[in-house]
Amino acid sequence: MADNDNFELDQSFEIDNGQLDGLTPQQCFVLGYEFAHVNELLKTGLRMSKPIHAANRQRVKDLCRKACRGFSIRWLVDDVSERWLGLHVEPAGEETDA
Numbered sequence: 001m002a003d004n005d006n007f008e009l010d011q012s013f014e015i016d017n018g019q020l021d022g023l024t025p026q027q028c029f030v031l032g033y034e035f036a037h038v039n040e041l042l043k044t045g046l047r048m049s050k051p052i053h054a055a056n057r058q059r060v061k062d063l064c065r066k067a068c069r070g071f072s073i074r075w076l077v078d079d080v081s082e083r084w085l086g087l088h089v090e091p092a093g094e095e096t097d098a
Helices: 025-044 054-066
Strands: 048-053 071-075 084-089
Touching: 025 048, 025 054, 025 084, 048 054, 054 071, 054 084
Parallel strands: none
Antiparallel strands: 048 084, 071 084
16 A cells, blocks of 8 residues: 555445445445545535436535535436436535525
8 A cells, every 4th residue: 555545534424324225335335436526526616517326315415515515416307217316516605506
């Protein structure tokens, strides 16, 4: 491991009450990776849009609120699986509509 590798928890994933029960290890990995990716993108302060999994909806909302970023999360119109949402985050300093 390199000296600059950092594996400290930056934000809590909020999984203390069985929120991931019934999910495969692969699904848990995807949700955790998505959560970490959104967290890193929020730190940039830039506008962003990306799909997120519905199982991460509340966690991503909490991340955006903690980062004081304006955001909206809406169901994707073309997603018949109803598993994916569109996350839109405003640049740092703009008001939230969520």
